Amino acid sequence: MNIYKIAVDGPAGSGKSTIAKIIAKKLNIMYLDTGAMYRAIAYKILNKNIKIENINDIVDMMKNTKILFDKDIIFLDGINVSKEIRMPNVSNFVSKVASIKEVREHLVKLQTNIANNNSVIMDGRDIGTVVLKDAQFKFFLNASIKERANRRYKEMIEKKIEVDFDNIYKEISQRDLADINRKESPLAKASDAIEIDTSTMNIDEVVLKLLSIINN
Numbered sequence: 264m265n266i267y268k269i270a271v272d273g274p275a276g277s278g279k280s281t282i283a284k285i286i287a288k289k290l291n292i293m294y295l296d297t298g299a300m301y302r303a304i305a306y307k308i309l310n311k312n313i314k315i316e317n318i319n320d321i322v323d324m325m326k327n328t329k330i331l332f333d334k335d336i337i338f339l340d341g342i343n344v345s346k347e348i349r350m351p352n353v354s355n356f357v358s359k360v361a362s363i364k365e366v367r368e369h370l371v372k373l374q375t376n377i378a379n380n381n382s383v384i385m386d387g388r389d390i391g392t393v394v395l396k397d398a399q400f401k402f403f404l405n406a407s408i409k410e411r412a413n414r415r416y417k418e419m420i421e422k423k424i425e426v427d428f429d430n431i432y433k434e435i436s437q438r439d440l441a442d443i444n445r446k447e448s449p450l451a452k453a454s455d456a457i458e459i460d461t462s463t464m465n466i467d468e469v470v471l472k473l474l475s476i477i478n479n
């Protein structure tokens with residue numbers, strides 16, 4: 264059996280998770296949504312009223328935190344938080360949390376442990392550059408900001424989360440800026456990653472493109 268390590272990076276709303284999920288199913292391998300892990304930690308910091316400057320408390324909290332995935336559901340300490348972690352308060356805060364070195368170290372360790380034991384496709388911001396540096400396949404998905412905001416808007420409406428298009432546009436622009444400019448593992452295309460602009464492609468076209476490269 265083939266062992267797959269596939270990295271999918273890109274900015275917010277570039278289609279990473281939708282595409283990675285479909286490819287995981289087709290190849291019968293595990294999918295890991297690393298963004299959901301950062302969101303879960305951000306959500307818990309907010310819930311526990313921990314100050315973002317209080318790194319020791321954040322580290323202690325993470326040591327006592329269990330993040331588990333079951334298909335599309337994410338459990339934080341045994342509770343389904345799939346919807347809560349997508350709420351605007353978490354989206355607007357998560358990049359701050361993801362810029363903390365200790366948070367990244369903790370989550371990257373969990374991610375690499377998973378990758379050591381499974382064939383996996385992971386999506387995030389630093390998968391090709393840090394987490395799966397040795398991945399056989401690295402993709403960097405991109406799309407225009409307008410298209411990405413549009414996709415995120417539709418996704419939220421489908422999930423019955425009330426949102427405003429202009430706010431989504433602002434939120435993802437600010438998040439991209441923070442993710443690109445942070446010191447620790449910024450959002451970047453790995454030098455050996457294949458970049459695909461998905462602005463004018465539909466989901467099936469992107470999936471086919473990636474699969475044609477993987478199966479080549």
Ligand code: C5P
Binds near residue numbers: 275276302359361438
């Ligand atoms: O993928 P998603 O948009 O849900 O990610 C939420 C946030 O988590 C990103 O904006 C980024 O700040 C952080 N993140 C990260 N590294 C990853 C995945 C996500 O810094 N590998």
